[in-house]
Amino acid sequence: MYIEQKVFAILAASALIILIAVLIRRRKLREEYALLWLATGIGILILVIGYPILIWLSKLIGAVAPTTTLFLFALLFLILISIHFSVKFTKLSDQMQSVITEMSFLRKELEELKKGKGAG
Amino acid sequence: MIEDALVIVPAFNEAAVIGDTLAELKKIAGKVLVIDDGSKDDTGDQAKNSGAEVLRHSANLGYGAALKTGFSYGLRYSKMSYFLAFDADGQHDPAFLESLLAPLRKGQADYVIGSRFLEQDTSAAPVSRKVGSKIFSLATSALIKEKITDPTSGMIALTRGVARVFASKFFPLDFPDADVLIMLSRMGFQIKEVPVRMRPAKRPGSMHSGLLKPAYYLAKISLSMVHFALRRDLKEKRREIESVY
Secondary structure (H helix, E strand, C coil), rough: CCCHHHHHHHHHHHHHHHHHHHHHHCCCCCCHHHHHHHHHHHHHHHHHHHHHHHHHHHHCCCCHHHHHHHHHHHHHHHHHHHHHHHHHHHHHHHHHHHHHHHHHHHHHHHHHHHHHHHHC | EEEEEEEEECCCCCHHHHHHHHHHHHCCEEEEEEEEEECCCCCHHHHHCCEEEEECCCCCCCCHHHHHHHHHHHHHHHHCEEECCCCCCCEEEEHHHHHHHHHHCCCCEEEEEEECCCCCCCCCCHHHHHHHHHHHHHHHHHCCCCCCCCCCCCCCCEEEEHHHHHHCCCCCCCCHHHHHHHHHHHCCCCEEEEEEEECCCCCCCCCCCCHHHHHHHHHHHHHHHHHHHCCCCCCHHHHHHHHCC
């Protein structure tokens, strides 16, 4: 792995970790959603700094170049994150449906109460 | 006059036709509940002026979600023994509602479908839709080992027991269809079809119009059918639902 590749990977991973940390600090990202992103950044850092691990991993998966291993793992993390979001979206859709249903019940009750008060 | 069933009418932007639909429906049904699914027009107000009870979704959630709201409301706020689903666009003929309820009242079924194809083809749907419906009916019949001719019909009648399942997370929020029949059959509910006549919708367009929507619909229903066909725990899930609701 060329030194330029190493420096770039370390900078990119560090920038990702710092960005996530700042977003959590500003409460723009909740910890539960940040875990996979942090794992991605830390994972890339470990693989680049601990170069023998990257070589061992490349041999294990049959990758020709260590950079291929890095890209592959980055891609796998992105897929995992996408699945994670799909699961969250499903949960949010169900919750939204539930809230809108309850709101429709309450709105009807309120209309009936107002009507009753008006008549009384 | 039907006094033992709540008629649920999901409606989205149906202001132009819902008044006529409800006027016809109210001659036969004692209690009609319209779910205004986030309409941009005054569907909800028109329905209210026509004497129906109205629930209003603050956003458009889809046909299945509107039905689900109706079933949840019926279970919580009414003592009705049965529920009927009826389209707002004028396709459904209220004259057939009694025949849908008859098998439920006699205890012959838990879920009754108004079929356009049981006696003779009374559907005004385009050929492509009919072909799709035929494929689903063959697949559904094979999976539940019972002849189903119109699994995509929206004219249905059901017991409170089935409504409990429909008010749970097992009910699809977009297009409840053949997949629901497989789920109900696997849960041990009795399904029956009765012949009905359907009319052309009073306004153009449908929730399955366009190119992408039908493709998505086919893929989604197929996946959902496979999902329910492969599950072996649905009787257990039914017991869980019955213990919660």
